[in-house]
Amino acid sequence: MNILDYDTVALDDSDSALVIIDQTKLPNQLEILHLHTQKEIWDAIYLLQVRGAPAIGVAAGYGVYLAAKGIDTEDYAFFEQEFVKASDYLNSSRPTAVNLSWALKRMKDVVIAGRGGSVADAKQKLLAEAKAIQQEDIDTCRRIGELGLSLVKPGDGILTHCNAGQLATSRYGTATAPMYLGHKQGYHFKIYCDETRPLLQGARLTSYELSSAGLDVTVLCDGMAASLMKQGKIQAVFTGCDRVAANGDAANKIGTMPLAIAAKYFGIPFYICAPSSTIDMSSKTGRDIKIEQRPAEEVTEMWYKERMAPKDVKVFNPAFDVTDAELITAIITEKGILRAPYTEFIKAIFK
Known part of the structure; x- marks a missing residue:
């Protein structure tokens, strides 16, 4: 397959994984990474395994969605508290690329808007927002x-x-x-x-x-x-x-x-x-x-x-x-x- 046949950033929701091309291995080796933990996603952004402001934004959207998906609670206040911790953690990985904080703010706004609703509903809306960030990136480019x-x-x-x-x-x-x-x-x-x-x-x-x-x-x-x-x-x-x-x-x-x-x-x-x-x-x-x-x-x-x-x-x-x-x-x-x-x-x- 051609390198352009692969998505730079993708979500495997069934595996709860962020899927990226490891750009530190290119051009000699095409390696696809499946990242499951927030630490793995943070490292991938910091170490430039995923890089470029728009791609970082997409990765942040999917990454913080996966963090939210893993918060096992029905208490919305606790859910929001843990979500903000995860968002702040990812935001610390690269300070100059504004798309990182921009995407995370969009995702945080979804959680804030969902107050009064259910955690399950918020998770679905976060998934939809992350997908929207990626589609907007394609249309914008x-x-x-x-x-x-x-x-x-x-x-x-x-x-x-x-x-x-x-x-x-x-x-x-x-x-x-x-x-x-x-x-x-x-x-x-x-x-x-x-x-x-x-x-x-x-x-x-x-x-x-x-x-x-x-x-x-x-x-x-x-x-x-x-x-x-x-x-x-x-x-x-x-x-x-x-x-x-x-x-x-x-x-x-x-x-x-x-x-x-x-x-x-x-x-x-x-x-x-x-x-x-x-x-x-x-x-x-x-x-x-x-x-x-x-x-x-x-x-x-x-x-x-x-x-x-x-x-x-x-x-x-x-x-x-x-x-x-x-x-x-x-x-x-x-x-x-x-x-x-x-x-x-x-x-x-x-x-």
């Missing part, structure tokens, strides 16, 4: 793809960073959605994919899924992108994001900001593909976005047979950087293409 495709033309060279593909969502991806839809329509894009240090999501995941789907994709080291831009081989940059502030600043995988700076210098449009669920109105600017710091070993040891830095040397390893709104040509959401002044357009889509 397709719409982002349609809007993104309107901004490019056949034969264009497109650069992307990290993995904002199907492996980061339920289907299509965000930044890759225009590529998949264009491929079906014979656009013959030339896709360039940053390897994305230090976890190599671009080399391991994006190039894997795009090449599996038959797209023309070339992997490059992160520092090579500006050289390609100078040669005229890049006509657009599409990246995903994990959180957008109210002013349009966008947090995405580390290395995104330098791409935006280079694209601005060479006059190349730089597009952020962002489901509206990733817009955090409580973050006024990018300075308000908490940036996750990852273990030093990801830089010094993870991909090497021997350690590649002196022992005890200091390591700076933020998971994300923040691209200033002034560097972003447009933010593509399922509700439309947003352009500066972003503060006004972002407010408008929530009215």
